[in-house]
Amino acid sequence: MxxxxxxxxxxxxxxxxxxxxxxxxxxxxxxxxxxxxxxxxxxxxxxxxxxxxxxxxxxxxxxxxxxxxxxxxxxxxxxxxxxxxxxxxxxxxxxxxxxxxxxxxxxxxxxxxxxxxxxxxxxxxGSDSMIRGIMEFMAPRGVTDTNFGPGMSMGHSVAVKAIEGVVDALSVTIPLGTGIHRRMVYIQIEPESNFDQIKENILKDPYFVNDETHVKLVPNVKDLIDVGHGVLMERKGVSGSTHNQLLKYEMRINxxxxxxxxxxxxxxxxxxxxxxxxxxxxxxxxxxxxxxxxxxxxxxx
Incomplete structure (x- = not known):
């Protein structure tokens, strides 16, 4: 082969x-x-x-x-x-x-x-998108909620690290239910950097503008890192004309x-x-x- x-x-x-x-x-x-x-x-x-x-x-x-x-x-x-x-x-x-x-x-x-x-x-x-698609054809009418976390978001963390004045960063996603999330952002900054300005830059970044976001200054981000994450996806919908079809998918992962x-x-x-x-x-x-x-x-x- x-x-x-x-x-x-x-x-x-x-x-x-x-x-x-x-x-x-x-x-x-x-x-x-x-x-x-x-x-x-x-x-x-x-x-x-x-x-x-x-x-x-x-x-x-x-x-x-x-x-x-x-x-x-x-x-x-x-x-x-x-x-x-x-x-x-x-x-x-x-x-x-x-x-x-x-x-x-x-x-x-x-x-x-x-x-x-x-x-x-x-x-x-990615794979969650495929699961959402499967749920969609199983119950064509309805609502799907995707609830992430709690866990480290790599994309969000990298976005914060790219902001000027940030030494290291961790963004943790907290699910609040019905697809709504809180972002907890922990940052280390350079000694002369302005925390308030960095916080403002984080809050207006496209990764964070649609979610409740809290930014906290910490002495050492590495002490907080856990790359575990997860998702709970739920759909309540209709198959044909039959209501109350309840579908659920859950995983906890690295x-x-x-x-x-x-x-x-x-x-x-x-x-x-x-x-x-x-x-x-x-x-x-x-x-x-x-x-x-x-x-x-x-x-x-």
């Missing part, structure tokens, strides 16, 4: 777990990890000692799929560069309001370069580990799609799973 050659672009929380997930996939081969040039001047993390680490993907040969393990605001630029090289991409872009625009922007580029982009391939957006696992499954699916850009709800579930198609049908159906 010819293995799928995978590169990991970025080595933060998701990238570290992506290395493990690719190495555990029987149909994949980890070609290398692409890190910022500034990172290469520092000691290589021990877990990367036997892995090729480069500053540019051009230094790697015959990459089939690149897992973009970078902040959402860097995804589009990185994906465009990779797709133009004919390399398929998978990302975990999590700015919900901009997903359709990203999909459309990458679609023609992927088609022109005979490649595939699977976007927003984490657990939400956030970056699950995100990277879904990205790896999406890398497998890349090779089974026509050129273009896709969200997970457009991908056949069986394309994400390793194994013989008929055996999978026998096992799962």
């Amino acid at each position: 010819e293995k799928i050659r995978v590169a990991i672009v970025g080595y933060g929380n998701i990238g570290k777990f992506a290395v493990e997930a690719v190495n555990e996939a029987p149909d994949m081969e980890l070609v290398g990890v692409v890190r910022r040039p500034s990172s290469l001047s520092k000691p290589i993390p021990p877990e990367l000692n036997n892995i090729t680490v480069v500053s540019d993907i051009d230094e790697l040969e015959n990459v089939d799929v690149a897992l973009i393990s970078m902040p959402s605001r860097l995804v589009e630029e990185t994906a465009v560069q990779l797709l133009n090289k004919g390399i398929s991409t998978v990302d975990s872009f999590d700015i919900h309001s901009k997903i359709v625009d990203l999909r459309n922007n990458l679609n023609l580029i992927a088609q022109d370069n005979n490649s595939v982009a699977i976007i927003s391939s984490g657990w939400d957006p 956030n970056p580990a699950l995100t990277s696992q879904i990205m790896v499954a999406s890398a497998r699916a890349c090779l089974k799609q026509n050129p273009g850009s896709y969200t997970l709800i457009e991908i056949p579930i069986i394309d994400l799973i390793y194994g013989d198609r008929e055996e999978l049908i026998h096992k799962l159906v």
Whole structure:
């Protein structure tokens, strides 16, 4: 069996777990990890000692799929560069309001370069989106509430870290029910920085403007970090003309580990799609799973 050659672009929380997930996939081969040039001047993390680490993907040969393990605001630029090289991409872009625009922007580029982009391939957006879709066709009329947490939001935390004057940050999502959330943001700041100005910048960031958000100054963010997270999704709706159909889905997870696992499954699916850009709800579930198609049908159906 010819293995799928995978590169990991970025080595933060998701990238570290992506290395493990690719190495555990029987149909994949980890070609290398692409890190910022500034990172290469520092000691290589021990877990990367036997892995090729480069500053540019051009230094790697015959990459089939690149897992973009970078902040959402860097995804589009990185994906465009990779797709133009004919390399398929998978990302975990999590700015919900901009997903359709990203999909459309990458679609023609992927088609022109005979490649595939699977976007927003984490657990939400991503696998939760698929569950919401399943609930929708089970009860076409009704209301679905997605309640996140309690847990660390990687996207929100990274957005805060990017604000000038912030040394480190943690954003914790607290579910209040019916899809409403509170954001608890804990920050360390540079000694001369203005806390009130930083707080204002956080509150007006698109990641936070739609939720109740509290910003707290702490001496050491690392003492607070727990990457656990979760979701409770509930739908109350109507099947045909029958009311009171109650559907529930719940999970408690390690956030970056699950995100990277879904990205790896999406890398497998890349090779089974026509050129273009896709969200997970457009991908056949069986394309994400390793194994013989008929055996999978026998096992799962």
